[in-house]
Amino acid sequence: MGKNLPGYFGEFGGRYSPEILTEALDELESTYQKLKKSKKFKKELEYYLKNYVGRPSPLTYAERLTKLWGGARIWLKREDLNHTGAHKINNAIGQALIARFMGKKRIIAETGAGQHGLATATVGAMFGMETIVYMGAVDVERQNLNAKKIEMLGAKILPVTAGEATLKEATSEAMRDWALNVSTTHYIVGSAIGPHPFPTIVRDFQSFIGTEARAEFKKRNKKLPNAIVACVGGGSNSIGMFHAFLKDKQVAIYGAEAGGLGPKPGEHSATLTYGKTGFLHGTKTLIIQDEFGQIVPAHSVSAGLDYPGVGPEHAHLSQIGRVDYRMVTDEQALDSFLEVTRVEGIIPALETAHAFHVARDVAKDLGKKKDLIICLSGRGDKDVTEVLRLLGERK
């Protein structure tokens, strides 16, 4: 396994997937290593990121939030302005290019919030590849706008009804599809999860977020920010944001995970708070599980955070204490969603709203004349119907 790529992050990571996938994972790893060194691939990736996605995404100074919260200056890394409305497209393009290089004509993906499904359907349309998206039946309902868009783009949605019918089941089903069609198909894993080399590949394609944010902030302020914050589902936007700052010891790093309805098993997706070491979807990581090692269903108001595992690199960063992971409840996320929308004129994704809640506390603790960057991982168009429904329940 990966001599040149880190397959493990501390004790986490590795490859714990069915034997039938091993050859494809080896092929993916060696192809990626080759492409990573190739100037042509780099140029091609940068071409699409610039001209199709709209990178680099801006760093917005959030003046009104800064004033309202009364602490550190707030900056927003605007992944919501990417084509398709979230960071997921960065990874989808990168992996589609790898798939094309490997000669695979069919791509599959799992999706929770629908953003990764949408990103995959989009690159599938652009590159002319047959695209299948696995989506939990529950998520097809609560993220219906994205589900409709995915189909309009010519991809096929296969709703998964097993178990809780959310992201975990969609991921299992995508792995099964891949096992059956491994010679013709590339599985575009949508977060920094899964067997090696996926967590590394996804992180690399998302690291543009942090690299750009760091460079732009430095250029404009002649220093580094004091803190950065991102939301953690599987952990792709966050690891992408964090990576460029890991070595900057003076930058405090915070992850926001879904505290859901409360601390009871089944009511949250707070993997880094309540998870224990285990094996799920091909990787060794922290997982929300019961005393017998059965995976406990996760819950979050945001479909994109509703996953009982987390990328192995986050498990490691949590263990070594480099990142401070905090829980945000459904209610708190909803409040932040409304606040940011009204104050800044930006409707954030419900996933991102979790990061805003943590950021507010951190900003207050830091105090004035300090700086904090929030990764605004996606826009909230997809969540409007769900938010209205939840507000109706509140009354």
Next chain:
Amino acid sequence: MSKIKTLFESNRFKSAFIPYFTLGDPNYNDSIEFGKTILDNGADILELGIPFSDPVADGPVIQRAVARSLKNTFSFEEIFRVTKAIHDHKPETPLVYLTYFNPIYHCGISKFLDHAKESGIVGLVIPDLPFDTEESEILFRELKVREMDLIHLVTPASEKKRIQALSKTSSGFIYYVTSFGVTGERREFSVDLKERIKFLKDTIQLPICAGFGISTPEQSNQISLYADGIIIGSAIQRIIEENGSDRTKAVSALAEYISKIRASIS
């Protein structure tokens, strides 16, 4: 010598019949009856499934079985109790567990193996634990001191180099996956099945048993011409699914099916 090795060296059969079913579907006590019936009607080795919430290597039939099983309160105590009852019915037939790694890891490897051995288990099949992991090496060592086997899966996609490397930490038999994808009944198998099994036999000095997708006596008969064993899971699980609400009916349907398959490979 391991119990499985002794069995294959006994030359009692042309090809071993290795049925599988999930414990706890529809409940643990019925599992005991199903296990006894399967043993009485000609299983040479019996694979017992410990249910895991996320069985990524399994197709719809076994996924549904696992879901039904997990509607019961899961506990290792129940698993070991049922295993022991099945074992006591016919102690000479080797029993192996098929499960995903997470429950074993969570239970604690030595604790799990001690209880499993006491209950009559002589080997493990773990579809999501590749041989080239630290955990697999630990497990292999722990099994070896208990004279138990680690049965690895080899697939049509496994490269020759990998197969050679894998033979170092394999024992009992090799579980050769006959087709791409997950478990479930199939009409066709990969075209070079016979050649692949032959190559495996020459490379690894272990019996090669074929599974994934086999369901009919005709298929079993065909494959038994060159494989050392036939593994059948989904087809058996389907009988339990279709008749499980009526234990007597399920038992007689199982008896009929198992004896037919046994006869087809004798």
